[in-house]
Amino acid sequence: MIMGIFKRCFVSKQSLLQADEKNTMLKFATSKVLYSKQTKAFIIPAIAFLLFLAFWHVSASSIITSLGQVPGPSQVWSQTIVLVNEHFQEREKAEKFYQRQVERNAKKLEKNSDAKVKIRNYTGNPTFIDQIGTSLITVLTGFFVASLIAIPIGIFCGLSSTAHKAMNPLIQIFKPVSPLAWLPIVTIIVSAVYTSDDPMFEKSFVTSAITVTLCCIWPTIINTTLGVSSIDQDLKNVSRVLRLSWMTNITKIVLPSSVPMIFAGLRLSLGIGWMVLIAAEMLAQNPGLGKFVWDEFQNGSSNSLARIMVAVFVIGFIGFMLDQIMLLLQRKVSWDKTAEIR
Amino acid sequence: MSNAYLNISEVTIDFPTENGYYRALEKVSLGIDKGEFVSLIGHSGCGKSTVLNIVAGMHQATSGGILLEEKEVNEPGPDRAVVFQNHSLLPWLTAYQNVELAVDTVFKQTKSKSEIEDWINHNLELVHMSHAKDKLPSEISGGMKQRVGIARALSMEPKILLMDEPFGALDALTRAHLQDSVMEIHAELGNTVIMITHDVDEAVLLSDRIVMMTNGPAASIGNILKIDLERPRNRLELADNEKFNHYRAEVLKFLHERHVKKDAA
Numbered sequence A: 001m002i003m004g005i006f007k008r009c010f011v012s013k014q015s016l017l018q019a020d021e022k023n024t025m026l027k028f029a030t031s032k033v034l035y036s037k038q039t040k041a042f043i044i045p046a047i048a049f050l051l052f053l054a055f056w057h058v059s060a061s062s063i064i065t066s067l068g069q070v071p072g073p074s075q076v077w078s079q080t081i082v083l084v085n086e087h088f089q090e091r092e093k094a095e096k097f098y099q100r101q102v103e104r105n106a107k108k109l110e111k112n113s114d115a116k117v118k119i120r121n122y123t124g125n126p127t128f129i130d131q132i133g134t135s136l137i138t139v140l141t142g143f144f145v146a147s148l149i150a151i152p153i154g155i156f157c158g159l160s161s162t163a164h165k166a167m168n169p170l171i172q173i174f175k176p177v178s179p180l181a182w183l184p185i186v187t188i189i190v191s192a193v194y195t196s197d198d199p200m201f202e203k204s205f206v207t208s209a210i211t212v213t214l215c216c217i218w219p220t221i222i223n224t225t226l227g228v229s230s231i232d233q234d235l236k237n238v239s240r241v242l243r244l245s246w247m248t249n250i251t252k253i254v255l256p257s258s259v260p261m262i263f264a265g266l267r268l269s270l271g272i273g274w275m276v277l278i279a280a281e282m283l284a285q286n287p288g289l290g291k292f293v294w295d296e297f298q299n300g301s302s303n304s305l306a307r308i309m310v311a312v313f314v315i316g317f318i319g320f321m322l323d324q325i326m327l328l329l330q331r332k333v334s335w336d337k338t339a340e341i342r
Numbered sequence B: 001m002s003n004a005y006l007n008i009s010e011v012t013i014d015f016p017t018e019n020g021y022y023r024a025l026e027k028v029s030l031g032i033d034k035g036e037f038v039s040l041i042g043h044s045g046c047g048k049s050t051v052l053n054i055v056a057g058m059h060q061a062t063s064g065g066i067l068l069e070e071k072e073v074n075e076p077g078p079d080r081a082v083v084f085q086n087h088s089l090l091p092w093l094t095a096y097q098n099v100e101l102a103v104d105t106v107f108k109q110t111k112s113k114s115e116i117e118d119w120i121n122h123n124l125e126l127v128h129m130s131h132a133k134d135k136l137p138s139e140i141s142g143g144m145k146q147r148v149g150i151a152r153a154l155s156m157e158p159k160i161l162l163m164d165e166p167f168g169a170l171d172a173l174t175r176a177h178l179q180d181s182v183m184e185i186h187a188e189l190g191n192t193v194i195m196i197t198h199d200v201d202e203a204v205l206l207s208d209r210i211v212m213m214t215n216g217p218a219a220s221i222g223n224i225l226k227i228d229l230e231r232p233r234n235r236l237e238l239a240d241n242e243k244f245n246h247y248r249a250e251v252l253k254f255l256h257e258r259h260v261k262k263d264a265a
């Protein structure tokens, strides 16, 4: 009997304990959920990145090249700062150069108000940051021209299967051609055709931009064609029943419904264009990132490898940003706000 | 027969397939009077949509043809508006803009800007959709989308309104509401309507005649049932109406018999 009471006491105490345990476990579980969300969003990528840096650091120090040790993360970082500083120094120099001229001209005018004065342009070397600017302008020009050509062609091919049959072999043949193969052709044609005494654009710019265009035109054509040819049959029927004019059909039905596919193509194109540009600039000597890499490679100083690696990161980062901007645009113009776009 | 408002005469159609031609319809003939409400009923795949599409001008009959007011029909046009089964609204346009697209193409020359605006609003009102006219299709229910689809078709002032299972995708209650709306509109405007349905009650409730089609291949019209019920019709009163139930039974019997035949074959 007494034992029984004891037992009961014991049991109830135990169940109490259990309840307590359950509570803490519950708390633990909820904090675990929160924790796992944070880890996914931030901690895991951060850890991966740190691991990458560590791996890089260790493996870099064990490889000796003709230019010395392969630079590790810290050297690359310090070169980044050097490159940025060089830019500001160069800007300062330029400013001083212009200021000197202004002062000199003012003095000249003081002596003789009829004196002819002139401001000469500063002809310093483009800095790394100038080169980034040049590259961006070049790739966007090439991409813009490509889009202007590719979207209409894509729409045309999507609407007419005859046009598609006619275009398809050409697309398939030219799509895989490397920019390095296009470049000599483009260079020669540009130098033959683009002749003017006071050209608005540098030849190297035109050559690079055209090479970008040639390489990034295809994904947009293919995706636009696909988007236009897979318009919902019901919507096509609506267009037929309403007897929409050709133009209304394009603007009200064809374009809106293929916008997601067009943008998928444009994103691919811009990615390819950016990749192609670096190679094109190297060979065409367009003063952008490609030329920067090439010059550093030719230069062969002890810092060259680190500086090229800075360029690699910048190229990668800009490529990523360009893609994100396209994504933003795509979200903005897409009518289907619920569709997940990534 | 030949002087009917809409004359479907001996329509035969062959669809090209991998192994030769498939004859979907054979010698389908039907005359429809102005203001008449006709339902097409039949088993799935028998060719109802094909009949409708030929009338709409989306398919060409292999032989035979369609005469609307004695003029031959061989391409789509706004005089034969279609209400599609799955609403087919343009997802990037609001309810108002969807109707506007139709009104603009039909009345651009004849109506002024403000008249067009009034006309769009009037049609949205007709289907009780004025309150949601600025919503996108993705923001309204299936029934509401179908209402907008009907408003779009009505706004073209078609000679014939063609509806392909207009309420097929809706729940029973919404469907009943829309049926009532269609009856109201039909009473008010006196449209000529061809409607495809799988719902026997719906067919009997709405129609002046029910056209029952035989199974394909080479489907044709099996039987035509005239529905002689007073309008306006009320679904609750008709539920115990002897005539109504008789018509219902007739249609069911037809469908069932055809089904058995098909199984035996």
Ligand SMILES: Nc1ncnc2c1ncn2[C@@H]1O[C@H](COP(=O)(O)OP(=O)(O)OP(=O)(O)O)[C@@H](O)[C@H]1O
Binding pocket: B015, B016, B017, B022, B024, B042, B043, B044, B045, B046, B047, B048, B049, B050, B051, B216
């Ligand atoms: N464009 C086409 N090409 C080939 N065959 C077709 C075509 N359109 C319809 N058919 C065939 O014609 C027959 C009738 O099709 P239809 O769509 O008219 O049937 P339905 O009665 O509307 O069926 P449901 O009730 O399922 O909508 C079917 O066997 C179908 O496979």
Ligand SMILES: [Mg+2]
Binding pocket: B048, B049, B050, B164
């Ligand atoms: Mg059908």
